[in-house]
Amino acid sequence: MAAPQIPNLNTFRRGRGRGRGTGHVENGPGHPTGKDRVVQGTDNDASVSRMSAVELRYLDDPYATALTPSGSVTRRFPIINRGTYVRTTAIDRLVTRFLSPYSPEAPIRKKQVISLGAGSDTRIFRLFSARQPPDIVYHELDFAVNTATKIQAIRSTPSLQRALGLDSSRDNVTVSEAGDALHSPSYHIHPVDLRSLSADSSLSETLPGVDRELPTLLISECCLIYLSPTEAAQVVSFFTEHVFGPSSEATAGEDTQQCSQAPLGLVLYEPIRPDDPFGRTMVSNLAARGIQLQTLHKYASLEAQRARLREHGLSSGQAAADIDFIWERWVSEEEKERVSSLEMLDEMEEWRLLARHYCIAWGWRDGNDVEAFEGWSTIQAQPGE
């Protein structure tokens, strides 16, 4: 049992550790500023929290160890573990329901996932290990320093390669010279500063392998929140309007445009409700660590998140729920009992406070396939603010 009381020690350690990676960054896209480094470091928080939840058996994730920086294993407090559990399983559910055919009779159609600021996320490995050969194309976008770390982990860990079905002997994998980009038929790691994405640049150069025709799910798991409101909106618009916008051939009316577009969904996981005492404290505590949640005030409520999805043209459906709601309503009684028995969670009031300040929002447009997001229709959303 390490000392969870002083998580700031980890921050110090991380600060030193990151220095090693800067060599890659100099040549890579997006020269990180001090603030960027802090944001990149949040991935470490997430992976340490995931490792803690895995070790205590909240989550079953055989790939967590390989993607957690060694020496940073820390046992988190029970409420953090439960939060990591709820967040991970909730996004898993949205992803799985998107990927699975809605009905057994429905034809299996290849689908695409684009994960923004994916960092050390293990979802790709968990998905691919159960889907060989993969019927999906999976993209991860992050700062070069983070993608290089991940590619290094994949290169040195056979179990990760096996999960991906990668076979270096068959020459189906290419890694960039800097070691920060990876391309294979169904898995791509893109070293990219999201703020540099622009409609002016060629997609095949910036994000090679992205297929404009596939039903696609965008995921931002605590990523866009670190950008300025303008930048965050631009990143989403880059995908909704440029990459998956009206195809150039479609010159007819709006209806035709709609129908020619690939189905597109967006899942957001973000803090909300910054204006109550807990929220204010959260903002100031994170600011003390150099972390600014720039869009927090703009998308401060469930309703604001739904409106955001609507404004981005995800017109077929917009929904949101906070983590407290998801724990109460999405998790079965049986599973709740299992999770509750893992650790004594004494801090019920604190749990509710914390869990009400994070939400998952999801929205989609059907485009040319009304069944693509049919699997989301039965997922319970939270009404109200």
Place this chain on the structure above:
Amino acid sequence: MSDLDRAIEQLRACRLIPESQVRELCYKARELLIEEGNVVSVDAPVTICGDIHGQFHDLMELFRVGGDVPDTNYLFMGDFVDRGFYSLESFLLLLCLKVRYPDRITLIRGNHESRQITTVYGFYDECIRKYGSANVWRYCCEVFDYLALGAIVLGASSGLEPTTSYTNDTTQSTMPIDDGELETEVLNSQGEVTFSTYRPRQRSSSDTSTDSRAISPPRDISAPPGQATPSRTGAPGTGASGDGNGSAQTSRTGAVLCVHGGLSPLIDSVDKIRLIDRKQEVPHEGAMCDLLWSDPDEIEGWGLSPRGAGFLFGSDIVKQFNHLNGLSLVARAHQLVMEGYKEMFDGGIVTVWSAPNYCYRCGNVAAILELGEDASNGGTVARSNGEYGRSNGVVDANTVVSPGRRYRVFEAAAQDTRGMPAKKPVADYFL
């Protein structure tokens, strides 16, 4: 200056004392605590405090707001350790004060004063980190086993002496007295009154919950509320001894039961608490566990607790328990309340929470609860309103008047000005 006084001085400066001294302190504390019953009797005036959770600098703020030991008589309702960064400094200071001024500070056990919980929530790790071994943790856990499970406050005054505001003290004191007796008052950390309620002295209100009060005699004119001694101005030492004998019967207000968590379906009388063999680790179930783990809730009867230990209990349970035991109030801690205190069930139970900005993350304020001394029973004349009620054939604990309650609300200590170490506490978030 004795070693103990030196240790107190050192701990007040947030500096630890040597392991050998901790060992000695814990030994003395056990000798003292072993003499206490499961339910300690405490005479008003007393200041009741909730969870501290190792937030040492906020404990110092609590003493600034509530007065120092031994000037103020304190009752801490457990959860001294875990979560905060200074569980050792906080608990050892409280323990030193207990050994130094045993009649001026009462410590009862919280659910975190347990071997099992402290290994999950931080105190164990802190001991290892600060002392290099588990020895001090073991000494402390042995003390935990001897802490009382509850306390009964006797002789509290039904009315409060209104606090004179610093800003306009000429108008404040006279104004609302005619309408009734000051029942509750909330003060901010600057000592300014932010809220108060008055108890009607005589009324035939249609409010059923206070009907029974209407038939109880009005407050004796020989003891106008203006003469009640507020706890703040009470001389050091008052209430520590003297009128303690049987004051539950002679006081106009009912006794106040203080426990960390709440009630238990296995406990229908305070006397049953006295029968528990408490000198052990907190069990996973049973009466002792419930007293430390249960929570009041807006339900009927008993319910399962989401905490996995203890129970939820509704207003009917509290009303019945208070009635049967001649209590006017249950004071408990255990649950974070954003405003620092929360009265429930027509004032039958109150939660007091004394850890501001809990875990450096929650943004809540904290509170302490002051109960004043009933001046009318300070002398030899023992009025007996409780018996008056009974002579009417109304053996109804509702005739027992609740004590006047003064809540002092305070915020987290400004850490930068208090010589905090450079390592600022960092709260975890999902990032």
